[in-house]
Amino acid sequence: MPQSPLLLPARNPSEWTGPTGNNTWLLRGKVPALIDAGTGDADHVASIERALDGRPLAVVFITHGHPDHAGGLPALRARWPALRVVDAAMDPQPAGDTLLEIVPTPGHAPDHLCFFDAPSGDLYCGDLARRGGSIVIPARKGGNLRDYLASLHRVRALAPRRLLPGHGPVVDDPIALIDDYLAHRAARERQIVDAIADGARPPEEIVARVYAGLSEGLRRAAIETVEAHLQKLEEEGRR
Numbered sequence: 712m713p714q715s716p717l718l719l720p721a722r723n724p725s726e727w728t729g730p731t732g733n734n735t736w737l738l739r740g741k742v743p744a745l746i747d748a749g750t751g752d753a754d755h756v757a758s759i760e761r762a763l764d765g766r767p768l769a770v771v772f773i774t775h776g777h778p779d780h781a782g783g784l785p786a787l788r789a790r791w792p793a794l795r796v797v798d799a800a801m802d803p804q805p806a807g808d809t810l811l812e813i814v815p816t817p818g819h820a821p822d823h824l825c826f827f828d829a830p831s832g833d834l835y836c837g838d839l840a841r842r843g844g845s846i847v848i849p850a851r852k853g854g855n856l857r858d859y860l861a862s863l864h865r866v867r868a869l870a871p872r873r874l875l876p877g878h879g880p881v882v883d884d885p886i887a888l889i890d891d892y893l894a895h896r897a898a899r900e901r902q903i904v905d906a907i908a909d910g911a912r913p914p915e916e917i918v919a920r921v922y923a924g925l926s927e928g929l930r931r932a933a934i935e936t937v938e939a940h941l942q943k944l945e946e947e948g949r950r
């Protein structure tokens with residue numbers, strides 16, 4: 712029986728990353744493997760070393776290039792010079808005592824990947840989903856809502872048993888969460904289409920109609936979301 716994956720917080724706490732920072736997941740066993748690199752925090756790297764009991768980390772899987780997920784690569788390479796990096800679509804790769812399928816899931820970022828352990832049903836999902844919040848689709852920085860929705864459907868079709876995300880707790884009911892996400896995005900799209908039909912044009916104006924009473928920080932995130940929807944409507948020839 713493969714050992715269960717070990718959560719090692721990356722210790723980069725913030726409003727966005729969560730109180731203990733990003734999640735990284737260590738698979739011990741034949742091929743010691745880490746999912747996501749964190750940011751290179753020295754205590755994080757030390758926690759990986761301790762958990763491996765002197766054995767070298769063999770491979771790191773990167774869900775996407777955002778700095779809270781990939782920024783720690785130089786620190787990991789400095790500690791384990793033979794470290795292999797999996798950060799692009801390729802054949803399944805050994806990790807721990809299992810094989811991980813590499814599932815391209817663009818949307819939050821164009822290079823986003825999920826890693827699927829089919830025998831256990833564990834899906835390492837990076838920033839595809841998180842419990843207790845929706846995922847930002849930064850349309851101006853490579854985010855794409857149509858791709859994101861297609862990625863949710865792709866992952867749903869794998870019928871994972873659990874999601875092990877880049878932020879927040881493990882998700883034990885992935886299908887329900889994904890269906891919530893899909894319903895939420897569809898409802899948001901209807902509101903935006905209605906606002907446009909009512910004459911709202913710039914994203915700021917649409918946000919003012921669709922989201923009432925937002926703080927400045929949230930207003931900026933809402934504008935990004937509306938921009939992602941507008942890009943989708945445009946791609947579909949509906950705007």
Ligand SMILES: [Zn+2]
Binds near residue numbers: 775777820838
């Ligand atoms: Zn990200």
